[in-house]
Amino acid sequence: MLSCVNGAFSERWYQVAVTNGKQADRLEAEWGDIITPDKMADALKAKSYEAVTIVHNETSTGVENPLKELAAVVHDVSPNTLILVDAVSSMGGVKIETDAWGVDFILTSSQKCFAMPPGMSFAAVSDRALERAEKVENRGWYFDLLRLEKHRIKNSTPMTPTMSLIWALDVQLDKMLAEGLDNRFARHQAMAERVQSWAVEHGMEPLAPQGYRSKTVSTIKNLRGVDIAALNKFLLTKGMRLSNGYGDLKNKTFRIAHMGETKMHHVDELLEAFEAFMENM
Numbered sequence: 001m002l003s004c005v006n007g008a009f010s011e012r013w014y015q016v017a018v019t020n021g022k023q024a025d026r027l028e029a030e031w032g033d034i035i036t037p038d039k040m041a042d043a044l045k046a047k048s049y050e051a052v053t054i055v056h057n058e059t060s061t062g063v064e065n066p067l068k069e070l071a072a073v074v075h076d077v078s079p080n081t082l083i084l085v086d087a088v089s090s091m092g093g094v095k096i097e098t099d100a101w102g103v104d105f106i107l108t109s110s111q112k113c114f115a116m117p118p119g120m121s122f123a124a125v126s127d128r129a130l131e132r133a134e135k136v137e138n139r140g141w142y143f144d145l146l147r148l149e150k151h152r153i154k155n156s157t158p159m160t161p162t163m164s165l166i167w168a169l170d171v172q173l174d175k176m177l178a179e180g181l182d183n184r185f186a187r188h189q190a191m192a193e194r195v196q197s198w199a200v201e202h203g204m205e206p207l208a209p210q211g212y213r214s215k216t217v218s219t220i221k222n223l224r225g226v227d228i229a230a231l232n233k234f235l236l237t238k239g240m241r242l243s244n245g246y247g248d249l250k251n252k253t254f255r256i257a258h259m260g261e262t263k264m265h266h267v268d269e270l271l272e273a274f275e276a277f278m279e280n281m
C-alpha cells in the first residue's frame with residue numbers, strides 16, 4: 001500500500017499499516033504542506049499498489065489535503081487501487097462527496113465535527129471494497145467489513161453496540177439536519193476564515209498554504225513568541241483553552257479548533273481574550 005504522510009495522524013496510519021504486517025511505502029510531504037496530485041501520479045506510475053491511505057484533514061498541521069483531486073488521479077493512473085481516507089477531523093464540518101469522488105473507505109469519529117463524546121467511529125465503504133474484502137483470508141472478527149455489512153442491512157451490529165452513544169448520535173444528527181448541512185459547512189468555513197485572517201492581522205500566519213487551510217482547525221505559526229502554557233493558564237480562567245502545536249511543532253505553532261457545535265461568538269470570545277493576553281506580554 002501507499003501511505004501519504006504529511007503530519008502526525010498520517011504518520012500514525014503508516015505505523016498502523018506496518019505494525020499490521022502490511023508492506024507500505026511512504027509518499028511524503030513536509031508537515032504543513034499538502035500531498036500533491038502530481039506526486040501521487042508519479043508514485044502510482046512507478047509501482048502498483050492495492051490501496052492508498054490519505055488523511056483528509058491533518059489535525060496536527062491544519063492542512064486539508066486535496067482529496068477530490070487526489071482521488072481523481074488514483075482513478076486515472078491506477079484504477080484498481082482502493083482509496084482509503086481518514087476524515088476524523090473533517091467529516092460533518094466539510095462537504096465530502098464520497099461516491100462522486102470514488103472514495104472506497106472513509107472513516108470518522110464521534111468526538112470531532114459531530115461534537116459528541118468520544119467512543120464511536122463511523123465508516124462508509126464502497127461496493128468494490130466489500131468485494132475485495134471477500135478475497136481477504138484473515139479479516140479478523142470485530143473489523144470484518146463483510147460481517148458488519150451483513151448485520152448493517154438488518155439494522156443490527158454483530159457485537160454489543162454502544163447504545164448510550166447511539167442515542168446521543170440520534171439527537172445530534174437531528175440537530176445537524178436542523179441546521180442544514182450546507183449551513184454547517186459554511187459556518188465552519190466562516191470560523192476558519194475569521195481565525196486565519198485574525199492571525200495575519202496580528203503578525204502571525206497559518207502553517208498551511210493558502211487554498212489548503214483546514215476549515216475545522218487552524219494551525220498558526222507562533223511568530224509572536226507567545227508562551228502557550230501561560231496563554232492557556234489565562235484562557236482557562238475564562239473557561240477556554242487552545243491546543244499547543246503537535247509533536248515537533250509544539251510552541252512553534254498553536255491550534256485553534258473551530259468545529260462541531262463551536263459558533264462564531266465562541267471564536268470571537270477566544271480571539272478577544274488572546275488579544276488581551278498579548279497586550280500584557
Ligand SMILES: Cc1ncc(COP(=O)(O)O)c(C=O)c1O
Binds near residue numbers: 009057058059060088
Ligand atoms: C486525523 C485524525 N486521525 C485519527 C485520530 C484519532 O486519534 P485518537 O484515537 O488518538 O484520538 C485523530 C484524533 O485527533 C485525528 O485528528
